[in-house]
Amino acid sequence: MKPAHLLLVIPCYNEEAILHYTYSTLKAYYADIKQQGLITPDSKICFVNDGSRDRTWEIIEELSLKDADIIGVKLSRNFGHQSAILAGLEHHIDHFDCFVTIDADLQDDINAITAMIQRYQEGAMVVYGVRDDRSSDSWFKRSTAEGFYKVMQKMGVPVVFNHADFRLMDRRILQELGHFREVNLFLRGIIPMIGFKSNKVFYKRLERTAGETKYPLSKMLLFAWNGITSFTNFPMRLVLYFGVLNFMLAMAIVTYIVVAYLVGETIPGWTSTILPITFFSGFNMIALSLIGEYIGKIYEEVKARPRYIIEKVVNE
Ligand code: UDP
Ligand code: MG
Numbered sequence: 344m345k346p347a348h349l350l351l352v353i354p355c356y357n358e359e360a361i362l363h364y365t366y367s368t369l370k371a372y373y374a375d376i377k378q379q380g381l382i383t384p385d386s387k388i389c390f391v392n393d394g395s396r397d398r399t400w401e402i403i404e405e406l407s408l409k410d411a412d413i414i415g416v417k418l419s420r421n422f423g424h425q426s427a428i429l430a431g432l433e434h435h436i437d438h439f440d441c442f443v444t445i446d447a448d449l450q451d452d453i454n455a456i457t458a459m460i461q462r463y464q465e466g467a468m469v470v471y472g473v474r475d476d477r478s479s480d481s482w483f484k485r486s487t488a489e490g491f492y493k494v495m496q497k498m499g500v501p502v503v504f505n506h507a508d509f510r511l512m513d514r515r516i517l518q519e520l521g522h523f524r525e526v527n528l529f530l531r532g533i534i535p536m537i538g539f540k541s542n543k544v545f546y547k548r549l550e551r552t553a554g555e556t557k558y559p560l561s562k563m564l565l566f567a568w569n570g571i572t573s574f575t576n577f578p579m580r581l582v583l584y585f586g587v588l589n590f591m592l593a594m595a596i597v598t599y600i601v602v603a604y605l606v607g608e609t610i611p612g613w614t615s616t617i618l619p620i621t622f623f624s625g626f627n628m629i630a631l632s633l634i635g636e637y638i639g640k641i642y643e644e645v646k647a648r649p650r651y652i653i654e655k656v657v658n659e
Pocket of ligand 1: 447
C-alpha cells in the first residue's frame with residue numbers, strides 16, 4: 344500500500360499541563376508508523392493554539408522550532424474547538440493528502456489512527472473514530488454525552504453515534520467542507536452530510552492524564568443546543584404542535600362558553616377570563632423566543648463573519 348501523506352491536527356486550549364506528554368507520545372507513534380511505511384516521512388503534526396491564556400503557545404512554538412515534524416498555528420483569540428480544528432485543516436488543505444483530527448488530551452486512543460489509515464488506503468474518504476467503551480468517563484459524562492447523540496439522531500441530525508471529532512478525512516472532503524459557508528459550524532453533523540465512502544474504527548476512550556476538561560456542562564449544553572438549532576427546526580415544530588393543541592383546547596373552551604350562554608347560565612367569572620389569557624400569553628412568549636433563536640442564527644449567517652483568523656504559522 345502507498346504510504347499516506349498525513350497531517351495530524353490538534354486543537355489546544357489551555358493545555359500546558361499535557362502538551363509535552365502529548366508531543367512525546369505522538370512523536371513516538373509517528374516514528375513507529377513511518378517505519379512501518381504507513382505514512383510518508385514528510386507527514387506532520389499540527390498544533391493549533393486556540394487563544395490559550397496559559398503557556399500553550401510558547402510550548403508549541405518551542406516544539407516547532409526544534410522539531411521539523413511540528414507545525415504551530417496560532418489563532419488570534421479563542422474561537423472555539425470546532426473553528427480551531429477547521430483552521431488547522433483548511434490552512435493545510437493543499438499540502439497533505441489526508442488529515443486526522445484529535446484532541447490534545449489524547450483521550451481518544453491514538454493507536455486507532457493505524458486502523459483509520461488502513462481503511463483510508465482501502466478507499467474510505469472519511470473514517471470515523473467511534474468510542475465503543477466509555478467506562479473511563481464518569482456516569483454523568485457518559486449518560487449526558489450518549490443522550491446527546493440519541494436526541495440529535497431522533498431530531499434528524501445525521502450524527503454518528505458516539506463519534507466526536509476524532510476522524511480521518513481525505514483532502515477532497517475538506518474541499519467540499521469549504522462550500523459549507525455557515526458560521527455556526529457543527530462538524531459532527533456536517534461531515535456525514537458531505538457523503539462519499541466512509542468507514543468506522545472502534546476504540547476505548549481513555550482518561551485525561553493531565554489538565555482538566557475544557558467542556559464543562561455549560562459549554563456542553565451550549566454545544567448541543569448549537570448543533571440542534573444549526574441542523575433542524577424540530578424545536579420550532581414542537582412549538583407548532585403545542586400551538587395546535589392549544590388552539591383545539593381554546594375551541595373547546597369557546598364552545599363551553601357559547602353553550603353556557605345559550606343555556607342561560609351565569610357567565611363564567613374572573614378566573615375563567617384571566618386563566619386563558621395568562622396561559623396563552625405564556626405560550627406566545629415561548630413561541631416568540633424560539634423564533635428569536637432562529638432569527639439570531641440567520642443574523643449570524645447573513646453577516647458571514649470569518650470563522651477564525653490565523654495570526655501566524657511557524658515551521659510551515
Ligand atoms: N478546545 C479548543 N478550544 C476551546 C475548548 C477546547 O481548542 O475553546 C480543545 C481542547 O484543547 C481539546 C479539545 O478541544 O484538545 C477537547 O476538549 P476537552 O478534552 O477539554 O473536552 P472533553 O474531552 O472533556 O469533552
Ligand atoms: Mg478530552
